[in-house]
Amino acid sequence: MEQRAWRTLVALTTRLPAALDTQLQRESGITHFEYFVMTLxxxxxxxxxxxxxxxxxxxxxxxxxxxxVSKLERLGWAQRVTVTGRRGAQAVLTDAGFRKVTEAAPGYLETVRGLVFDGLDKEQTRQLLELGETLVTQLEKGMARGLGRSGRPMSHIDADLHENR
Structure with missing residues (x-):
């Protein structure tokens, strides 16, 4: 069962971002990550x-x-500013960047609903939220222990999942 669950998660985490990228690039000329950064x-x-x-x-x-951010700067959608007395720089969304993300939002939200939420009822959406938060917490714990950074090859993980199905 673990292997089946894992492969389902892999399918979701590879196919959904690709579909969102396709929609955003086709309709707005931006990637999903660019949209996400501008939205934040x-x-x-x-x-x-x-x-x-x-x-x-x-x-x-x-x-x-x-x-x-460098790409968004070249496009006039963001700029990098240094704040006196603070370490590092800030990213600032320009007015043009705000317009871009605002124009892209309706198509993006329609796609997210059509690909994910239209197939879930309220209880399943709540479960998705709970499971997602649990998985992100586990991911952070594992990465804090050094998993996913270097060391143990993926073939061992696949073998472990195969044994536990």
């Missing part, structure tokens, strides 16, 4: 956030986030 900034006071905090909220490395 749009929800902050002044549409700004310290890069390190933004990376944490976006579940991304600082390097990946910095690359995306």
């Amino acid at each position: 900034l749009s929800e902050e006071p002044g549409h700004r956030l310290q890069l390190s905090e933004l990376a944490q909220k976006a579940n991304a490395s600082l390097s990946r986030l910095s690359h995306v």
Whole structure:
């Protein structure tokens, strides 16, 4: 059963982001990650956030986030500003970036509902939330122990899952 559950989770975590990327690129010319970063900034006071905090909220490395912010800067949708007396820089969503994320939101939300929530009732949505939070907590615990960073090859994990099905 674990192997079946794992393969279902892998299918979800690979197919859903790809479908969201396809919709956003087709309709708005942006990737899912770019949209997510701009959405996070749009929800902050002044549409700004310290890069390190933004990376944490976006579940991304600082390097990946910095690359995306640089692209958003080139497109005029964000800018990087240094705050006097503070370490590091902040990303700031520009007015053009706010318009971009606002224009992309309806199609994105329609796609999310159509791919996920239209197939769930209220109780299943609650269960999804609870299970998702539990999985994120477990992921963080495992990564804090060094899992997923280096060391044990994936073949051992697959073998372990195969034995426990």
